[in-house]
Amino acid sequence: MKRIILFSIALSMLFTVNTFAADQAFTASITIRPAVEITLLRSLTFGDHITSSADQDVVIAATDNSNAAAFTVTGDATAVFTFTSSTILMTGLGDDISVVLSLSDSTFDLSASDASIYVGGTATINANQLAGDYTATANLNAVYN
Numbered sequence: 001m002k003r004i005i006l007f008s009i010a011l012s013m014l015f016t017v018n019t020f021a022a023d024q025a026f027t028a029s030i031t032i033r034p035a036v037e038i039t040l041l042r043s044l045t046f047g048d049h050i051t052s053s054a055d056q057d058v059v060i061a062a063t064d065n066s067n068a069a070a071f072t073v074t075g076d077a078t079a080v081f082t083f084t085s086s087t088i089l090m091t092g093l094g095d096d097i098s099v100v101l102s103l104s105d106s107t108f109d110l111s112a113s114d115a116s117i118y119v120g121g122t123a124t125i126n127a128n129q130l131a132g133d134y135t136a137t138a139n140l141n142a143v144y145n
Contacts, residue, residue, distance in 0.1 A: 033076040036142045044069035044101075044138070046123050055127050062104040062120035073108065073115040073142050080145040081108050083117055088138045090123065094130030099123045101138060107145070115142075 045067050046058050060067045073081060083103050090097040104118040119140060 033079060033144060034074075036073065036075040036081070036144065038140060038142055039072045039074075041070040041072060042068075044119055044121060046121075049125060051129050051131060052125070053127055056125040058123045058125060060120040060122075062102045062118045064118075064120055067120075068104070069119040069138075069140075071117050071119070071140055073110070073117060075110060075142070076144065077110050079110060081110070081115065081142045082106065082145055083108065084141045084143070085119055085138060088136040090134040090136040092130070092134035093132035095126045097123050097125055097129070097134050099136065099138075 044060065046060060047067065049056065049058060062068050073083075075081065083106055085101045085103055087101065088099045090099060099121045101119055101121040104120075105115075108115040108117065117140070119138070
């Protein structure tokens with residue numbers, strides 16, 4: 001009988017499982033989207049202005065079809081894009097001219113067609129600004145949401 005009890009205890013010790021660690025399977029995935037492409041159709045132009053003894057704000061609305069910068073954006077038709085731009089400084093012969101840019105849209109869904117986006121802005125011409133050409137380079141960023 002003693003042997004049976006010892007055998008039972010030994011057998012139960014072999015099949016007792018103490019869990020000190022655990023495993024859980026999971027999947028990994030990735031979605032590859034087509035590259036975002038931005039095509040410049042027209043640059044932003046503020047036109048010609050006469051110097052003045054007072055500061056002047058020149059406004060080009062983002063909806064201005066003749067002066068606002070125009071772009072098309074292509075990419076994943078199921079994606080939504082966020083557009084960003086910034087303030088720029090135009091440089092030339094005199095003081096820099098500050099330009100606050102404005103966008104026709106801050107987000108766009110490509111499911112219907114390619115995105116057309118426009119960039120306008122407000123240029124602040126300083127009092128007694130020296131005559132000449134003033135330019136700057138700005139960037140339009142399109143990012144998948």
